[in-house]
Amino acid sequence: MMEISKALERTMLLSHFTIEKDPDAILWIDSEDTLHRVNEAACRMLGYAPEEMVGKKPPELGFGLDPASVEELRENLRQHGIIRFERTIETRDGRQLPVEVTGSLVKFENQEYFCWFARDITERRKADAALKQAFHEIEQLKNRLQEENVYLQQEIKLTHNFEAIIGKSQRIQEVLHAVEHVAETDATVLILGETGTGKELIARAIHNISMRHDRPLVKVNCAALPATLIESELFGHEKGAFTGALKSKVGRFELANGGTIFLDEIGELPVEMQVKLLRVIQSGEFDRLGGTQTLHTDVRIIAATNRNLEKAVAEKTFREDLFYRLNVFPIQVPPLRERREDIPLLVDYFVREYAKKIGREINVISRSALSTLENYSWPGNIRELENIIERSVILCRGHQLEIGNWFHGESQTEEEKQLRTLTELERAHILKVLDFTHWRVSGPDGAAQILGINPQTLVSRMKKLGIERVSRGQHVDENH
Known part of the structure; x- marks a missing residue:
């Protein structure tokens, strides 16, 4: 009998020890809604000594349960046997602690006890929040990649004027160095x-050739976008931001993050949008239309315009502070009339490109055709030249390119020619003499003799002025 009593005593001690050492807080609440017993973990969790907790009501210790709530929990326990819920409790030092509570109803010596097992779920909440954030970032990345794919597919469909910068003139070389x-x-x-x-x-x-070359170059034509849509296009919008905004949209600045954004026709940007662009340049921050969260972007900005922005600043149609922010490193691209020596190279390039597209072989450009192209003022610059060459290639029926009378306002008037630079006049005169001598440089009746200079001097001047024989695959023969 004594041995059975000792065994029971040891079992009770083990049970007590297990309860006290359990990592979860265990609390017993009696039928009077008073704490009857707590274990060590409950004391550590809440920051009280056992004697400070026993005999107190749960609301006094930061549980936030009024008598009605406790009674409701008891009723649920009577119906279901066990209940589980999460709530936030306040510790002695004022910390808000999230816990998962498992409750059961225990009867002992005709008394009903509400037994709580409370587990600190702070780390679980952090892990859940991190996981939720990770899923959010994955969703954002997926959306961004989809947007980038759509944008890049649109870019692939575009036909660019040319794939390389063509020219060897001093003006274009200065641009390339910049x-x-x-x-x-x-x-x-x-x-x-x-x-x-x-x-x-x-x-x-x-x-x-920048360090951002492996990220997108995103283009925005500021002149092509309606004023009502330009903010959404640049900065994106949230669902419901305006009528027809059925889903959120990533803006071009967000899409260009890590890469480069090219703001073409920047001089046409509405004044009200200039303020928001200035903010992005200064701080890298912007807000989606209809959004409440400030977004950040790391983007390199390249802007372009054919307008005189200094004049626009003086006329109050372009913000002065934005102009100075954009004008950090200006690059002036020369018009075609100021780099006439590049015209033969450009003509050759475009002829090859368009002849290849339609399956034709054009290997000769007449001197009269090239002379016409070189003497024209080109108000539409390279784009106009490309259009003229494309039309000529389409209409060409043989191997020699001919140019039709398709120019705006014809070639330059005599008065305009008199206003050309000495270099332009010299080049035009040498070409005229070479045409007269059928490209004979030296010898009797050669161009050098007519010009009154040494043949080697003439060859040197021709190289400097970018003068080459017009028939492709042929070069000037000094001894011809």
Whole structure:
């Protein structure tokens, strides 16, 4: 009998020890809604000594349960036997502690006890929040990749004027040197030049040799977007931001994060949008239309315009502070009339491109055709030249390219020709003499003799002025 009593005593001690050492807080509440017993974990969790907790009501210890709530829990226990819920309790030092509570109803010596097992779920909540954030970031990344894919697919469909910058004139070489210098930095670039001079090509060149070349170059034509849509296009919008906004949209600045954004025709940006662009340049921050969260972007900005922005600033149609932010590194792209020595190279390039597209072989360009192209003022610049060459190739029936009378306002008037530079006049005169001598440089009746200079001097001047024989695959023969 004594041995059975000792065994029971040991079992009771083990039970007591197990309860006290359990990592979860255990609390017993009697039928008077008073704490009857707590274990060590409950004391550690709430920050009280056992004697400070026993005999107290749960609301006095930060449980936030009024008598009605306790009675409701008891009723649930009577119906279901066990209940489980989560709530936040307040510890002695004022911390808000999330816990998972498992409750059961125990009867002992005709008394009813509500037994709570409370587990600190702070780390679980953190893990859940981190997981939720990770899923949110994955969803954002997926959406961004989808947006990038759509944008890049649109870009692939575009037909660019040319794939490389064509030219060896001093003016275009100066531009290329500027591109090389600024590409290795993150400086904002402002590309200035007339319509059709190839400003977008310069922007692409800067991006392609920069440290951001493996991220997107996102283009925005500020003149092509309606004023009502430009904010949504640049900064995106949230679902329901305006009528027809059925889902959230990623803006171009968000899409270009890590890469480059090219703001073409920046001079056409509405004044009210200039303020928001200035904010992005200064801080990298912007808000989606209809959004409440400030977003950040790491983007290199390249802008371009054919307008005189300094004049626009004076006329109050362009913000002065934005102009200075954009004008960190200006690049002036020369019009075609100021780089006439590049015309033969451009003509050759375009002839090859368009002849290849339609499966034709054109290997000769007449002197009269090239002379016409070189003497024209090109108000539409390279874009106009490309259009003229494409039309000529389409209409060509043999191997020699001929140019029709398709020019706006014909070639330059005599008065305009008199206003050309000495270099232009010299080049035009040498070409005229070479045409007269059928490209004979030296010897009797050669161009050098007519011009009254040494043949070697003439060859040197021809190289400097970019003068080459017009028939492809043929070169000037000094001894012809």
